[in-house]
Amino acid sequence: MGSYKEDDVIFLLKDISNRVEERGNKERELAIQTGVHYSEMLPIEYKPSEEYIKLFYESLEKFKEDIAIYTGVVSERIIKNRGKDIVLASLARAGTPIGILIKRYIKFKYNIDVPHYSISIIRGKGIDENAIKYMIFNHPNKDIQFIDGWTGKGAINNQLREATYLLNKKMGINLDSDLAVIADPGYLVNTYGTRKDFLIPSACLNSTVSGLVSRTVLRDDLIGDNDFHGAKFYKELLDEDLSNYYIDNITQCFDDTQEEVKRELEILEQCNTEATFLGLEDVKNIKEEFNIENINYIKPGIGETTRVLLRRIPWKILIKKDTKNIEHILQLAKEKEVEVIEYDLKSYECCGIIKSVRKK
Structure with a gap:
């Protein structure tokens, strides 16, 4: 499945391309807010x-060297912490391009071709157990390193911790819930490239920068007990696909950014890299000040704000004073006529707030 090369990633997903009808954002938002799980649509x-x-x-031209540097940093930290005998498991779909970049960096630097899969994890539902079983069966002596693009307020990170705890208990295994990301503005993980909230260009688009694969789907009428979670492959968008273009542009910067990677790693050695959950202070303040009924309506950080604007019904966008690079x-x-407000954010550059569309 998908438009990436098989050497870059294997999607452990069931192709449900012709079996799910997409819904418009307004219809979908109303369904989500009245009890339908987002993974069913x-x-x-x-x-x-x-x-x-x-x-x-x-933005790709502007930030490709930064992405290359922070890919190098997080890759080196993975190797240092977990060794070289690993399997990369990126969380579909935002984690997939980052997982490919990490795989390519490890190949570039260490000439090791680590296995890389993209698997589904769904907030409120859990991780794809069959995908975990597949990786363990095919790579029985390797550590699994989970990968995502960035952190928001930590919902998926929390889901991953819960899921690995339950799987370890159920299967008698020893999965590590460590999540590696390029950017961790919320101070939510220990393995990251940077804690700056900056634009990762793959957040700008949907499937056309993620291998033409949809968000993952989990629905009883589509996914059986022995199936992987599902996804749609948007073959009709092949002419618009920028997935490999994006990866190749960043990969070409690996060689020229080695000194910066080394410098960033030296700086990190002097820092406390433990998760302090600093970003949750911003989330708490926003919830109270704007009287937000559901914390899931608050999506902090550049990546999450972008997602709100692309596929939810946004209410307001909060931006830090004098913030840059959020054009x-x-x-x-502007296109969606959403109010933009300057707000005193501490950890993040911006935050999207989803509109409540339920009838009171």
Whole structure:
């Protein structure tokens, strides 16, 4: 499945391409807020405007070296902490391009071709147990390293910790719930490239920068007991696909950024890299000040704010004073006529708030 090379990643997902009808954002949001789980539906893929696509290319050009540096940093920390006999398990779908970059960096630096899979984890439902079993069966003596793109307020990180605890108990195994990310602005994980909240360009688009694969789906009528979680493969978007273009552009920067990687690692050696959950202070303040009924309506950080604008019904966008490099967020807010407010954020550069669409 997907438009990536098999050498880069294998999706442990069931192809349900012709079996799920996408719903518009308004219809989907109402369903989610009245009790339907988000994993039972797919959103209609956002068709970016020419101006927005231009911003993607500009942001990739601007940040590709930063992504390469922080990919190097997090890869080196994975190798240091877990060794070289590992399997990479990226969380579909935002984790997939990051997992590919980490796999390519390890190949570039150490000439080791580590196995890399993309698997599903769903908030409120858990991790794909069959995907875990598959990796353990095929790589019985290797450690599994979980990978995502960035942290928001930690919902998926919490889900991963709970899921690995339950699987370890159930299967008598020893999965480590450590989650490696490029950017950890919320101070939620121990293995990261940076704690700056900066634009990772793969957050700008949906499937066209994620191997043409949808969000993952878990529904009883589609997914049997022995199936992987499901996803749609958007073959019709092949002409618009930028997934491999994105990866190749960043990979080409690995060689020229080695000194910066070394420098960043030296700085990290002097830092406390333990998770302190600092970002949750921002979330708590926003919930209280804006009287948000459900904490899941608050999506902090550049990556999560982008997602709110692409596939949810946004209410407000909060931005830190004098923040830079969020042009794509401002463009989307303008297109969707969403109010943008300056707000005193500590850990994040911006935050998206989902609109409550339920009738009171």
